[in-house]
Amino acid sequence: xxxxxxxxxxxxxxxxxxxxxxxxxxxxxxxxxxxxxxxxxxxxxxxxxxxxxxxxxxxxxxxxxxxxxxxxxxxxxxxxxxxxxxxxxxxxxxxxxxxxxxxxxxxxxxxxxxxxx
Amino acid sequence: xxxxxxxxxxxxxxxxxxxxxxxxxxxxxxxxxxxxxxxxxxxxxxxxxxxxxxxxxxxxxxxxxxxxxxxxxxxxxxxxxxxxxxxxxxxxxxxxxxxxxxxxxxxxxxxxxx
Numbered sequence: 001x002x003x004x005x006x007x008x009x010x011x012x013x014x015x016x017x018x019x020x021x022x023x024x025x026x027x028x029x030x031x032x033x034x035x036x037x038x039x040x041x042x043x044x045x046x047x048x049x050x051x052x053x054x055x056x057x058x059x060x061x062x063x064x065x066x067x068x069x070x071x072x073x074x075x076x077x078x079x080x081x082x083x084x085x086x087x088x089x090x091x092x093x094x095x096x097x098x099x100x101x102x103x104x105x106x107x108x109x110x111x112x113x114x115x116x117x
Numbered sequence: 118x119x120x121x122x123x124x125x126x127x128x129x130x131x132x133x134x135x136x137x138x139x140x141x142x143x144x145x146x147x148x149x150x151x152x153x154x155x156x157x158x159x160x161x162x163x164x165x166x167x168x169x170x171x172x173x174x175x176x177x178x179x180x181x182x183x184x185x186x187x188x189x190x191x192x193x194x195x196x197x198x199x200x201x202x203x204x205x206x207x208x209x210x211x212x213x214x215x216x217x218x219x220x221x222x223x224x225x226x227x228x229x230x231x
Contacts, residue, residue, distance in 0.1 A: 006160075032217065043121075043223040044161070044206070049216065093160045097217055104149055104210065104217060108160035 002028045004096050006109035013084055014117055020080045021112045023094030029074040030096035034106065035067075038091040050077045074099075084116040119144040123207060123222035130197055131230055138192040138225045140207035146185045147209040152192050155204045155224065164205075165192075197229045 003026040013019050023033055031052050036044040048058045048069050056069035068080040077096075081088055091113055095106040120143040130136050140150070149168045153161035167174045167183045167190065174181045180193040194201050204224040211218040 004160075034218070041223070044221045046211075046218060046220070049218065091158075095160075104151070104166060106163070106217065106219065108153075108162070111158070111160045113158065 002026075002096075002098055002101075002107040004030075004094065004107045004109040006092075006094060006112050008112060009110065010113040010115075012115045012117065015085055016083055018080055018082045019084055019114060020078055021092055021094075021114075023077045023079070023096070023109055025075045025096045025098075025107070028096075028098045028100070028107075030077075031074065031099050032097040033071060033077040034095045034097075035069065035077075035079050036093045036095070038093060038111075044093060047079075081114065084114070086116045089114055089116045119147075119209060119211065119220055121207060121209060121220060121222035123205075124225045125223060127226040127228060129228045129230065132198060134197055136194040136197050136201065136227055136229070138205050138227065140190040140192065140222055142188050142209055145212070146188065148213075149210065150181075150183055150190050151208045151219070152179075152181055152190075153206040153208060153221075155206055157204075161206055161221075194227075197227075199229045199231050202228050 005024045007022045033050040035047045038044045047062045048056045050056045050071040058064045071077040093111040095108045122141045151166045152164045155161045165181045167181045178195045182191045204226045206224045208219040208221045
């Protein structure tokens with residue numbers, strides 16, 4: 001099956017620093033990747049949609065200058081949390097859509113746990 | 118906007134019994150509905166998709182029903198095992214022509230005791 005990886009799996013950083021999270025589709029090409037955030041005991045909330053070669057589209061309430069997304073190739077999207085603060089601590093999950101699969105199919109990464117001190 | 122409700126209370130059942138989880142939605146009928154499994158500290162894993170014109174779908178010990186009149190999906194795990202313990206999420210497309218964007222329920226935690 002299609003595999004999506006994320007790196008790092010967990011990261012601890014100081015307040016004010018920036019953190020980059022990578023999302024890779026390992027064995028397929030992903031024209032679209034989605035970035036979600038999940039707080040403890042809560043639902044996954046879509047943050048942004050990343051399309052290869054174009055600007056990401058952000059959901060209402062998500063600051064595009066704070067959460068920078070780059071989708072430079074068909075297998076890699078990155079999310080950079082700039083000037084991170086403790087309230088950004090969360091579980092960040094990406095998913096990817098396979099070019100050849102139906103639109104409703106998404107493959108999720110294992111997630112990245114971010115803790116901002 | 119579409120809202121999804123899943124049983125927020127954890128479900129505790131005995132091994133071998135059937136677990137039944139509920140997903141209710143409030144607004145328009147989606148073209149499809151999906152169920153995922155999520156283990157602690159991990160991303161969701163896709164289990165089943167059911168389309169609006171399907172009443173029921175099965176995969177091994179899993180069964181999903183979709184009632185567009187009641188705006189409800191039921192997810193059943195028969196002959197449950199301790200390894201089935203996890204949080205189960207239902208997800209719907211956010212709307213028509215939304216490019217595959219999904220909205221998720223908050224999930225129901227299932228615990229299967231030996």
